Amino acid sequence: MEIPKTYDPKQAEESHYARWEREGCFAPEVNADADAPAYSIAIPPPNVTGSLHMGHALQHSIMDVLTRYHRMRGFRTLWLPGTDHAGISTQIVVERQLKKEENQTRHDVGRDEFIRRVWEWKEQYGGEITRQMRREGASVDWSRERFTMDEHLSRAVREFFVRCYEEGLIYRGPGMINWCPKDQTALSDLEVDKESQAGKLYYLQYPLKGSDRRVTVATTRPETMLGDTAVAVNPNDERYAELVGRTLILPIVGREIPVVADEFVEREFGTGAVKVTPAHDPNDYALGKRHDLAQVQVIDQHARMTREAGAEFEGLDRYEARERVVEKFEESGLLEKVVDYEFAITKCGRCRTVIEPLISTQWFLKQSELGRAPLELIRERHEPRFVPENPYEKVYTNWLENLYDWTLSRQLWWGHRIPAWYDEKGNVYVARNEEDARRAAGTDKLEQDPDVLDTWFSSALWPISTLGWPDEDSADLQTFYPTSVLVTARDIIFLWVSRMMMTGMKFRGEKAFDDVFITGTIFDKHGQRMSKMKGNGINPLDVFDKYGVDATRLVLASMGSTDTRWNDNQVESYRNFANKIWNAARFCLLNSEGAQVGKGFEGEPATWSLHDRWIVSRLNKTAREVSAAIEGYQFHEAVYALYHFFWDDFCDWYIEFSKEEVLGAVAGEQLSDAATESLSAARSRVVTILEQSLRLLHPFMPFITEELWLRLPGVGADLMHRAYRSADVSPTIMLAEYPRADAALIDEQAEAEMQAVVELVSRLRNIRNELGIKPGESINAVVIADDESLRDKFGASSGYIMRLARLESLRMTSDRNEVPRASARAVLAGGAEVAVPLEGLIDFEQERARITREREKQEKELQKVEAQLSNPQFIARAPAEKVEELRQRAADVGQRIKALGEMLEALSE
RNA sequence: GCCCGCUUAGCUCAGUGGUAGAGCACACGCUUCACACGCGUGGGGUCGUAGGUUCAAGUCCUACAGCGGGCACCA
Numbered sequence: 001m002e003i004p005k006t007y008d009p010k011q012a013e014e015s016h017y018a019r020w021e022r023e024g025c026f027a028p029e030v031n032a033d034a035d036a037p038a039y040s041i042a043i044p045p046p047n048v049t050g051s052l053h054m055g056h057a058l059q060h061s062i063m064d065v066l067t068r069y070h071r072m073r074g075f076r077t078l079w080l081p082g083t084d085h086a087g088i089s090t091q092i093v094v095e096r097q098l099k100k101e102e103n104q105t106r107h108d109v110g111r112d113e114f115i116r117r118v119w120e121w122k123e124q125y126g127g128e129i130t131r132q133m134r135r136e137g138a139s140v141d142w143s144r145e146r147f148t149m150d151e152h153l154s155r156a157v158r159e160f161f162v163r164c165y166e167e168g169l170i171y172r173g174p175g176m177i178n179w180c181p182k183d184q185t186a187l188s189d190l191e192v193d194k195e196s197q198a199g200k201l202y203y204l205q206y207p208l209k210g211s212d213r214r215v216t217v218a219t220t221r222p223e224t225m226l227g228d229t230a231v232a233v234n235p236n237d238e239r240y241a242e243l244v245g246r247t248l249i250l251p252i253v254g255r256e257i258p259v260v261a262d263e264f265v266e267r268e269f270g271t272g273a274v275k276v277t278p279a280h281d282p283n284d285y286a287l288g289k290r291h292d293l294a295q296v297q298v299i300d301q302h303a304r305m306t307r308e309a310g311a312e313f314e315g316l317d318r319y320e321a322r323e324r325v326v327e328k329f330e331e332s333g334l335l336e337k338v339v340d341y342e343f344a345i346t347k348c349g350r351c352r353t354v355i356e357p358l359i360s361t362q363w364f365l366k367q368s369e370l371g372r373a374p375l376e377l378i379r380e381r382h383e384p385r386f387v388p389e390n391p392y393e394k395v396y397t398n399w400l401e402n403l404y405d406w407t408l409s410r411q412l413w414w415g416h417r418i419p420a421w422y423d424e425k426g427n428v429y430v431a432r433n434e435e436d437a438r439r440a441a442g443t444d445k446l447e448q449d450p451d452v453l454d455t456w457f458s459s460a461l462w463p464i465s466t467l468g469w470p471d472e473d474s475a476d477l478q479t480f481y482p483t484s485v486l487v488t489a490r491d492i493i494f495l496w497v498s499r500m501m502m503t504g505m506k507f508r509g510e511k512a513f514d515d516v517f518i519t520g521t522i523f524d525k526h527g528q529r530m531s532k533m534k535g536n537g538i539n540p541l542d543v544f545d546k547y548g549v550d551a552t553r554l555v556l557a558s559m560g561s562t563d564t565r566w567n568d569n570q571v572e573s574y575r576n577f578a579n580k581i582w583n584a585a586r587f588c589l590l591n592s593e594g595a596q597v598g599k600g601f602e603g604e605p606a607t608w609s610l611h612d613r614w615i616v617s618r619l620n621k622t623a624r625e626v627s628a629a630i631e632g633y634q635f636h637e638a639v640y641a642l643y644h645f646f647w648d649d650f651c652d653w654y655i656e657f658s659k660e661e662v663l664g665a666v667a668g669e670q671l672s673d674a675a676t677e678s679l680s681a682a683r684s685r686v687v688t689i690l691e692q693s694l695r696l697l698h699p700f701m702p703f704i705t706e707e708l709w710l711r712l713p714g715v716g717a718d719l720m721h722r723a724y725r726s727a728d729v730s731p732t733i734m735l736a737e738y739p740r741a742d743a744a745l746i747d748e749q750a751e752a753e754m755q756a757v758v759e760l761v762s763r764l765r766n767i768r769n770e771l772g773i774k775p776g777e778s779i780n781a782v783v784i785a786d787d788e789s790l791r792d793k794f795g796a797s798s799g800y801i802m803r804l805a806r807l808e809s810l811r812m813t814s815d816r817n818e819v820p821r822a823s824a825r826a827v828l829a830g831g832a833e834v835a836v837p838l839e840g841l842i843d844f845e846q847e848r849a850r851i852t853r854e855r856e857k858q859e860k861e862l863q864k865v866e867a868q869l870s871n872p873q874f875i876a877r878a879p880a881e882k883v884e885e886l887r888q889r890a891a892d893v894g895q896r897i898k899a900l901g902e903m904l905e906a907l908s909e
Numbered sequence: 910g911c912c913c914g915c916u917u918a919g920c921u922c923a924g925u926g927g928u929a930g931a932g933c934a935c936a937c938g939c940u941u942c943a944c945a946c947g948c949g950u951g952g953g954g955u956c957g958u959a960g961g962u963u964c965a966a967g968u969c970c971u972a973c974a975g976c977g978g979g980c981a982c983c984a
Binding site for chain 1: 913914921923927933943950951977980981983
């Protein structure tokens, strides 16, 4: 068999995914066990315009580990993929293309044609990310792929809207909203970002009517003064007490405006008097409502001044108007001062344009009502369970405690159109379809609301709508809801996570997911957030090309919920790990004649040799650790356990020990039947451990494990989990059973004995290195142990020890005097010593120094331990088991010191 | 202003009250018949600072510092 020396990830990555998908391995239907428990994950649907970034790769790696693990465990497993129509982003992408290719705007082609073009674009270019997910190895069920604008999901959206409208949770009316002057649409509070910005605070004086007195107000936005309809002060502020109820003359405009008292105003800030612009500031809007103030709109949807701002300003951009207003104040001597001031500015989350708060008639959802059930659930039962719990449970809870109305409508064309129709008189009919609306209105002359819904409105339904809701009897809904876990980034806990909980509780009476796993954030190597604008993003596809998908997945999975700076070294080390796996398998396969997976471990474990009992014990412990770690979302622990089991235990020791038995006959030599049988058995054992290891690794490294597994002797359908055995699919590791730990095979004694052997070999290697003995030179070693059973144990493994430490001979004795003076020595656990006679090679002084150093180290340790043991408080209060443990250690260290002292004596003679 | 997180080896990060860890990097030695993407050996840490609780603190508590994040306010 030809097996290259270096693993080529590309080859494996291109070999298996298409078959898995074609044969239906990802679909839950592959599971024939009627009693199988369900495990389901709804993917956070990436934007249809999007392409894969590190954040996706991170989330997908974790979801795929969970999915593949549970599938191998026999769960009826569904990971449901799909994409989001991403209203504004997609609309802009297509508008840009229209402009570039035909020099037209969406208004030139008209709404229907534009929507047709968007669909066309989606068919042609959309979903690039779904191809990239196949590259990642994501085991999603493509047969259930959904898009938020699918007919079925759109029906769910209308159902959601109509029901909430009927219950009074959704209403239409004027309100203060965030308006993006560039995108020309309303936005919810979650779609805007606050940024701090260096600006100026302008102190403006407003004359008191019928007096020389002036009231000074401070503002960062002087242009809005044209729309002022009051000045407010704190009711307890003596400075202004006598002014409350009196009238001011608004400069430039000449309007008479009242001075009102309101608790909202803080005495300490600015001058303690606030100009009130109800039409252009959310706080002023609320204040204006309380005091029944007029709303004067002086800025329009394009952020230009309106006619109401006055002829002098009409048509000016808001920033031009600002300069003009300030000039006018200066001219009239009403500008008191201007100071530098840093303040927060609200920007459109998408295009970064400064938001203009406007009063506008929009559709709103009373979130506080919908949020009640999720709030109770998290408070009383801590559901869903957040991982990590801290800080996310609290963040989520605080959010639900402070819900406000959600601005639903968007002045866009691409999206779910609001299911509301108006008759000629302007009466509104909200209905599931136009026919129902007509029936309700009693006329055909209806016009549908031109606006569409916030993209997150359909996202809020994702877990239920993708499973079939509003068809309550949908089989998928029955089987897979609630979903098992949601894996996502922290920045959409409010925007999305909380809202899915709201709809799930409302329409299904159940949480949308049992657990919520929040991933960490990946930064660049300088600790900066990766972003398109900064251009510091690392493309996961490039990393796949360079190091392979499996290696990248290991890095991502082990990051889990930790914020991490990206570091290629880490991927490189896992690339090396993949190569290690490849070569371990290569060794097994080159020596696999006569071997069979699953054989070789016949009979009672007590009859097996030490290293067999040991590796089986280690394997079972690892299986136990890895399963517990995955189920507890501690992915780094799982990866760590797998890495060290495979590399340290299996490769460094088990394979090395097995070589003697596995390499077999020299060419041409005729083996006896018994020898052939034991050779095959030994080879089977190595291959069996390898096969189990590959299964354990598969959820993390799907490609290399499948590639190697299929090459192992004796793999086939009978190794698949019983739930999949009857399925019409080719044998595949992804449907094999995930190894379960068998407590009966965990053998602490074997592990301790093996550890002693490992220590002996390590001490001998250390001596070789420290004394500069050439690798080719053989040495002799003597183990001195009073304990006979210890001598027997080393004796039983002496062949292995000799080979790994490159010894000419290994002798056991209880008599120290048998060892020549000119020996290098080391202490071992259990009161044993090892000596290497090296006549002529020993520099006595150097050797004494080496041992003295070691003794000093041990003495320091003994001091520490004895200090603790001589503390009566410790003896009295520490658990007896701890005290005993420490006594043991003191004894062991004491013994080592004694032995080291004797060695020094021997060297001094 | 309120809340939260982080601070451990040169770097990136694990660490569950009881002997401080990994990978990479570093030093030395190796074409040992799976693997130089490898093998062997070694050096490197008063766990941010100061207190406290405890027989015992990297781990729990308090304060402080630095870095990062969220929420509110910002006229």
